[in-house]
């Protein structure tokens with residue numbers, strides 16, 4: 001366990017009373033009832049044999065000192081992060097080069113604003129190899145509203161033949177590398193994510209798509225409970241993005257705001273925005289032209305760009 005920085009820190013941490021840790025009162029009293037008084041006691045190997053193992057684990061996590069990195073290390077890691085192109089230069093530009101690994105990006109918009117079209121396009125493009133500036137991985141496509149149309153996916157993939165190098169292009173292989181799951185409830189979605197490790201053993205997943213995070217069709221009576229579950233899912237997606245160095249893209253619907261002006265805002269509001277790294281608002285313009293506006297990015301002002309959806313997929317407007 002990574003707890004020690006130097007000798008004096010080591011001793012002061014070891015002798016710290018359990019009651020001073022940032023733990024719920026119930027956990028502290030449980031530990032005290034089992035005779036654990038100091039940090040030293042719970043870090044001892046023999047403590048793992050006690051019946052209150054969950055409380056011990058929770059307390060051990062409290063003692064962890066997170067690793068530190070220099071800003072330069074972080075910058076270098078960020079520059080090396082693979083990006084997934086959308087095949088629209090204009091859209092890639094406002095995404096800072098494409099959908100990034102270790103990043104959770106939210107696409108919001110009204111029905112027909114192009115969210116699913118973008119998701120389908122990147123589920124193909126993530127398979128571009130490193131030599132073609134892609135992550136060269138597979139997609140876990142979590143299709144909560146059965147909006148994924150495989151015939152359309154095939155049409156888009158076929159149009160990508162040139163990007164994949166032409167001769168060795170294998171459409172079946174592209175489709176095989178998009179793993180589709182259709183959870184019927186928010187709880188089923190949680191289970192899919194909890195079991196991600198098992199799934200990833202057999203396939204190199206570099207992109208998770210959740211289209212959509214809004215489970216309004218399913219009747220969960222308690223809105224608060226539903227919101228909490230949604231936040232837990234977003235937290236889990238964040239952890240998966242970091243741990244497995246993959247990109248996460250979620251789509252979200254618009255709902256009426258409570259400001260009395262009938263404004264449409266992304267479901268989950270600001271609390272949801274806090275749990276994603278980037279948020280983009282999509283709108284349909286005319287014909288098959290669309291606009292994307294950055295609502296939240298750590299690197300750019302509120303920029304926007306236009307793109308089109310063609311028979312072949314996402315492209316720049318000529």
Ligand SMILES: Nc1ncnc2c1ncn2[C@@H]1O[C@H](COP(=O)(O)OP(=O)(O)OP(=O)(O)O)[C@@H](O)[C@H]1O
Nearest residue numbers: 110111112113114115116117118147288309310311
């Ligand atoms: N084969 C195609 N050729 C050209 N444009 C297409 C094609 N298929 C879909 N589109 C465009 O994409 C639009 C649908 O976009 P999309 O399915 O991504 O919407 P969405 O934002 O996911 O909506 P919802 O929230 O209802 O799922 C269509 O209205 C059409 O403009």
